[in-house]
Amino acid sequence: MKIVTIFADHLYAFSFKNKTDELSRLYDFWTNQKLLRDYFERNNRVLEFEDIDIEEAISKTIENADLLFELLSEHRNNLDGLFESLSTKENDSKFLHKQKSKRKWLRLYAIKIESNYYVITGGAIKQSQTMQQHPDTNEESKKLESCRNYLIENHVFDADSFNDFLYELEF
Amino acid sequence: MSSERLDKFLALVSDETSDFEKKVLLRKENKEWIKKSTQIAIKVNSAIKMQSISQKQLAEKLHVSAQYVNKMLKGSENLSLETISKLERALGIQLIEVVGYTSYAYSKPNNSILSTVNAPQITKIIRFTPKDYSNSETPCVNYY
Numbered sequence: 001m002k003i004v005t006i007f008a009d010h011l012y013a014f015s016f017k018n019k020t021d022e023l024s025r026l027y028d029f030w031t032n033q034k035l036l037r038d039y040f041e042r043n044n045r046v047l048e049f050e051d052i053d054i055e056e057a058i059s060k061t062i063e064n065a066d067l068l069f070e071l072l073s074e075h076r077n078n079l080d081g082l083f084e085s086l087s088t089k090e091n092d093s094k095f096l097h098k099q100k101s102k103r104k105w106l107r108l109y110a111i112k113i114e115s116n117y118y119v120i121t122g123g124a125i126k127q128s129q130t131m132q133q134h135p136d137t138n139e140e141s142k143k144l145e146s147c148r149n150y151l152i153e154n155h156v157f158d159a160d161s162f163n164d165f166l167y168e169l170e171f
Numbered sequence: 172m173s174s175e176r177l178d179k180f181l182a183l184v185s186d187e188t189s190d191f192e193k194k195v196l197l198r199k200e201n202k203e204w205i206k207k208s209t210q211i212a213i214k215v216n217s218a219i220k221m222q223s224i225s226q227k228q229l230a231e232k233l234h235v236s237a238q239y240v241n242k243m244l245k246g247s248e249n250l251s252l253e254t255i256s257k258l259e260r261a262l263g264i265q266l267i268e269v270v271g272y273t274s275y276a277y278s279k280p281n282n283s284i285l286s287t288v289n290a291p292q293i294t295k296i297i298r299f300t301p302k303d304y305s306n307s308e309t310p311c312v313n314y315y
Contacts, residue, residue, distance in 0.1 A: 002187070005187070005189065006188075031198070032245050034246075154183055155179055
């Protein structure tokens with residue numbers, strides 16, 4: 001597990017097993033119509049839900065991926081405006097808070113280190129109501145948790161957040 | 172702004188910088204043609220799936236390498252009009268058309284004339300067919 005810089009002093013991303021970092025992996029996937037076609041042939045919930053054909057699903061995915069990546073690049077100084085809590089269960093004040101950034105059915109997952117400091121853990125095409133209902137998002141949920149644990153194991157906390165962590169363990 | 176937590180995080184970050192930003196900038200600079208190239212790639216991929224043609228077979232038909240076809244199907248290749256025309260002929264589909272061209276008669280690859288378009292003298296607008304109309308009676312002619 002490694003952390004690489006996306007935009008210095010703002011955005012970072014995990015890379016796993018010496019592969020490309022997660023944001024670049026998603027870029028390569030979400031802008032490649034061939035990979036997207038293979039994906040939508042195996043996962044047709046978006047097509048059914050949106051009532052669109054595979055060509056439209058591919059086009060809209062690429063279009064929205066471009067917008068999402070451009071937004072990240074253009075608003076690197078205000079990332080707080082692009083990310084939100086992963087779920088309503090997540091407490092905003094929680095340290096190493098799990099976050100998501102979304103556009104249509106695209107989801108980027110990240111952990112908030114501090115205001116405007118985020119580390120991307122992965123991303124997926126949303127296919128179900130909850131993350132656990134689809135293998136891809138379920139896997140992303142596990143990655144979020146293991147990345148957060150990695151940061152905690154490496155003492156990415158201060159006195160205040162350590163107290164929060166102890167509180168978290170109690171409940 | 173710096174905090175103890177942030178300093179500890181930054182100490183974990185490797186020296187490696189992702190090439191994500193370069194990729195996004197390059198794509199943004201070439202947005203217009205990449206969008207068109209992607210739309211063509213989507214149509215070509217639909218056609219080869221429907222006709223059960225492999226990438227290798229398509230490469231042979233076009234007299235290009237399999238690697239080139241692979242790149243083209245990603246939608247990241249700046250295709251020439253010659254390549255697009257070869258694709259249209261090889262797959263029997265129309266990928267682009269010039270709209271507004273005076274008395275421009277266009278045909279399916281088997282030379283059966285579909286229609287003649289009478290329109291003002293505008294010759295520079297190329298538009299993508301929203302749907303494959305190869306089975307349709309009337310070709311689609313739209314203006315921007």
